[in-house]
Amino acid sequence: MLRPNAQITSEDRATIARWRLAASGVVLSAFACFLVVGTLADPAEAQANAYQTHCAARHSAAVAWIEQQASAPGASELILAERALVALRARNACLHGQVARALELYETILSDARNAQK
Numbered sequence: 001m002l003r004p005n006a007q008i009t010s011e012d013r014a015t016i017a018r019w020r021l022a023a024s025g026v027v028l029s030a031f032a033c034f035l036v037v038g039t040l041a042d043p044a045e046a047q048a049n050a051y052q053t054h055c056a057a058r059h060s061a062a063v064a065w066i067e068q069q070a071s072a073p074g075a076s077e078l079i080l081a082e083r084a085l086v087a088l089r090a091r092n093a094c095l096h097g098q099v100a101r102a103l104e105l106y107e108t109i110l111s112d113a114r115n116a117q118k
Contacts, residue, residue: 055094058106062087065113083109 066083069075090105 052094052099055091055099055102055106058103058110059087059091059094061113062090062106062109065109065116069116083112 062083066080066087069083070080086105086109090102090109093099093105094102
């Protein structure tokens, strides 16, 4: 603890600056290591997260189309129920890591949506 009337010399200031620089270097190095290790540790997980994002986007688009068709007059309840079940199967496949299958299922719904717009 410093005494109330203690003077800090320029040598003390230089020592404090060196310690601060060393400490900040250690902290930044540790942060960089955690960042690199976290990125490289599991690229499969990063890939899975990217696919989950694709699944979520496709699911939202499919459900929006199904809801739009349901509000249209003369909509076939049987076809809408079938498309809703396909969306549910796709979501389940995505949750279980079967992303390619899920995207195929979503594509069947979205291709119907594109064909309906023509």
